[in-house]
Amino acid sequence: MTSKPFNDTFLKACRGEATERVPVWYMRQAGRYQPEYRAIRAKYSFFEMNYIPEVCAEVTRLPVEQLGVDAAILFADIMTPLKPIGVDVNIESGVGPVIGNPITSLADVERLQDLEPETHVPYIMESIKLLREQLSVPLIGFAGAPFTLASYMIEGGPSKHYHKTKAFMYTEPAAWQALMDKLGDMTITYLKAQIKAGAQAVQVFDSWVGALNDEDYREYITPVMTRIFQALKETGVPTIYFGIGAGHLLLDWNRLPVDVVGLDWRTSITTARNMGVTKTLQGNLDPTLLLAPWEKLEAKAKEILDEGTKQPGFIFNLGHGVFPDAKVETLQKLTAFIHSYKRDV
Numbered sequence: 001m002t003s004k005p006f007n008d009t010f011l012k013a014c015r016g017e018a019t020e021r022v023p024v025w026y027m028r029q030a031g032r033y034q035p036e037y038r039a040i041r042a043k044y045s046f047f048e049m050n051y052i053p054e055v056c057a058e059v060t061r062l063p064v065e066q067l068g069v070d071a072a073i074l075f076a077d078i079m080t081p082l083k084p085i086g087v088d089v090n091i092e093s094g095v096g097p098v099i100g101n102p103i104t105s106l107a108d109v110e111r112l113q114d115l116e117p118e119t120h121v122p123y124i125m126e127s128i129k130l131l132r133e134q135l136s137v138p139l140i141g142f143a144g145a146p147f148t149l150a151s152y153m154i155e156g157g158p159s160k161h162y163h164k165t166k167a168f169m170y171t172e173p174a175a176w177q178a179l180m181d182k183l184g185d186m187t188i189t190y191l192k193a194q195i196k197a198g199a200q201a202v203q204v205f206d207s208w209v210g211a212l213n214d215e216d217y218r219e220y221i222t223p224v225m226t227r228i229f230q231a232l233k234e235t236g237v238p239t240i241y242f243g244i245g246a247g248h249l250l251l252d253w254n255r256l257p258v259d260v261v262g263l264d265w266r267t268s269i270t271t272a273r274n275m276g277v278t279k280t281l282q283g284n285l286d287p288t289l290l291l292a293p294w295e296k297l298e299a300k301a302k303e304i305l306d307e308g309t310k311q312p313g314f315i316f317n318l319g320h321g322v323f324p325d326a327k328v329e330t331l332q333k334l335t336a337f338i339h340s341y342k343r344d345v
């Protein structure tokens with residue numbers, strides 16, 4: 001399977017180097033929009049798919065083979081490492097993660113175990129090793145960021161306004177700090193284990209941190225995110241930080257020791273650059289455009305490519321994950337379009 005030469009355009013772009021074509025991958029590129037995924041998912045629960053390295057590797061490879069993307073992302077979930085440390089979490093189709101024992105106090109935080117990757121999630125490292133033998137594109141490892149994980153752990157499931165999470169942060173500062181410390185340690189340990197097993201880049205998903213204003217972000221979140229990215233620096237592996245509705249935090253992110261900033265579709269690349277964001281960017285096509293007429297999708301993709309390639313090292317992605325009613329053919333056509341793009345100089 002690895003007879004193809006290794007495609008390193010994604011890793012070059014992460015390092016801010018020029019590439020002969022723009023690399024592309026899609027968040028949630030493995031999922032229910034693929035008939036092959038649905039057939040496998042019909043046989044296993046979400047976490048069972050995680051536990052069996054052959055199944056995990058097969059699902060991870062599906063979009064690489066089907067779409068021709070320039071990177072694979074390990075098939076798992078941001079909730080995967082929480083289950084073995086004492087969080088009673090299940091993934092409900094169409095809902096998301098649902099938690100049976102939400103956190104309400106410092107005692108609940110103290111009950112969480114420290115993550116020991118070799119004991120708690122050995123299948124993750126096995127899947128990574130297997131994938132490294134099979135893939136001819138880089139493999140991205142990932143983890144959820146402390147705020148986003150905490151939001152599920154405190155709310156008990158998906159939420160719109162994160163009221164319980166923010167109320168806990170404001171009223172139980174010691175418990176909040178203990179939770180951030182614990183989740184920060186977990187993220188570092190988990191990502192270092194993925195890197196040791198062979199992950200060639202890592203993305204930290206902070207999907208819901210945009211719920212905080214910039215002042216609160218600086219007070220409650222910047223310290224733990226700085227610690228995480230600083231600890232990962234010593235591995236030499238590129239790091240990516242992504243969030244949704246977080247345009248007001250981009251300058252704070254630009255100061256973090258992270259390599260690549262992932263944009264959602266609300267903030268254009270030009271807006272981010274004009275704000276003063278200097279890091280390598282990844283993004284940011286509104287995934288809803290996958291359902292729009294091709295001409296509209298193509299025009300927006302071209303605009304993103306024109307803006308993104310003004311500086312060397314740009315990675316095309318969606319502004320959030322692929323959703324179940326997207327079409328495989330549309331993603332194939334989009335990928336081919338990105339690969340054929342040449343900048344008019």
Ligand code: CP3
Nearest residue numbers: 027028029030031075076077078093094095096205207321
């Ligand atoms: O990107 C990939 O292809 C890799 C796999 C991946 C999944 N989840 C698989 C998954 C990644 C990187 C994630 C990250 C994730 N999970 C995030 C951060 C990114 C984002 O979307 O904001 C978040 C917030 C979660 C939590 C979560 N897990 C949600 C919101 C859902 C979707 C619920 C639904 O059914 O729509 C899940 C479940 C999930 N994670 C699915 C997949 C393929 C669907 C599972 C199924 O088949 O039912």
